[in-house]
Amino acid sequence: MIWNLCKSAMSEFVITGGYVLAPDMKLKRADVAVSSGIITQVGECQSAEQTIDAKNCIVMPGLVNAHTHTPMTLLRGACENLMFEQWQECIWNREAKITPSDVHLGSLLACVEMIKTGTTGFADVYIHMDHAASAIKKSGLRGVLGWGVIEGFGEPLHEKLAHRRAFVRQYNNWADGRITTMYAPHSPSTCSMEALGLLSRMSEEDNVLVTTHLLETRKEAETLKKDNCHLRCLKDTGLLSGRLLAAHSVWANNEDIRILSQHGVSVAHNPISNMKLGVGTAPVTAMLREHVNVCIGTDGAAPGGSMDMFASMRTAALLIRDRGQDTHLQDILKMATVNGAAALGLLAGQIKKGFLADIILVDMKKPHLLGHDPLSALVYSATGSDVKTSMVGGEVLMEDYRIKKIDEENVMERFQKWIDDF
Ligand SMILES: [Zn+2]
Structure with a gap:
């Protein structure tokens, strides 16, 4: 269901093609426009300079x-x-x-x-x-x-x-x-x-x-x-x-x-x-x-x-x-x-205009997530490893399962060495 028109010209990027977990905790077909770290529109976007593909994903608050x-x-x-x-x-x-x-x-x-x-x-x-x-x-x-x-x-x-x-x-x-x-x-x-x-x-x-x-x-x-x-x-x-x-x-x-x-x-x-x-x-x-x-x-x-x-x-x-x-x-x-x-006193936790763009994309095209009720799948079937993309304040921290700001391998190696020496 489309309930708002997205003015993509105002946006830095738009998350397109997914189902959004709306503030009423119902899933709705919508795109999410983000600018300066804030959700600027939730609705349908005809075009945008930069897009994040959310096909087969639930777009939900982090x-x-x-x-x-x-x-x-x-x-x-x-x-x-x-x-x-x-x-x-x-x-x-x-x-x-x-x-x-x-x-x-x-x-x-x-x-x-x-x-x-x-x-x-x-x-x-x-x-x-x-x-x-x-x-x-x-x-x-x-x-x-x-x-x-x-x-x-x-x-x-x-x-x-x-x-x-x-x-x-x-x-x-x-x-x-x-x-x-x-x-x-x-x-x-x-x-x-x-x-x-x-x-x-x-x-x-x-x-x-x-x-x-x-x-x-x-x-x-x-x-x-x-x-x-x-x-x-x-x-x-x-x-x-x-x-x-x-x-x-x-x-x-x-x-x-x-x-x-x-x-x-x-x-x-x-x-x-x-x-x-x-x-x-x-x-x-x-x-x-x-x-x-x-x-x-x-x-x-x-x-x-x-x-x-x-x-x-x-x-x-x-x-x-x-x-x-x-x-x-x-x-x-x-x-x-x-x-x-x-x-925590954060203007976050909802996919809503004016809220912080702290957003995750959950990849629902997984054998254990196919079923009658996607909300049930999120609660009873999903694991953290189904999260495909994550952003905080509009900054993408993980895209297509790849962490962007931290060298994950290096951290794990250092951690294992610390455990071995403790
Ligand atoms: Zn405690």
């Missing part, structure tokens, strides 16, 4: 990974088969040996994987984030970066917070605006109420997001339950607001869900990480019912296995079905695009 730790590719496959507390201790011991240049390399590999599997924007928290930032800048991807805060380790809190503030201010709107920043207390188990309060206030003063792991494990939920209040305990910290991106919320009870909804908190659901670490299943259907902005994340490659958002979408859908609840394909696709972009 996926938004709402919770990850890019340098954690360094620890993929380490500390396996452990339950959460033992796993966390094992990971922290290994992270103590990771250097800033390691972080750069790990983040670079994650960027390669994300580009190849259709992610165009993401929320990223780790240590040595200045070195992750330089890798992400090189990749061309869009990231919201936080330098994690865990209290203790011999560093006074005020020094730690001053350092994080310097990072937030230096790297916000960096790399032509593709990189922004946020504050990132690790969790209410590893940060005091005082630290959570101070970081919340800093996020307000600097007008940036704040993210934290929230109600991820039963143990953390029980810590907060001491006064029988869960998220009510956190109200005085100022943490609960539209600036908060909470990861996991597996142990959110009905009152917590209402609080998340009332305060406009976004929740990043990480189904694969939660299953792998055995922490439980997030109440996604209940959160959606209460209009919580639920998005999808992969978590780091150690707890999540991969950065493939298609795998996370599929697992999210299957977990809902496993509980005997209805899964709407549109809801799953929205969580990975529209909701994720909203949580």
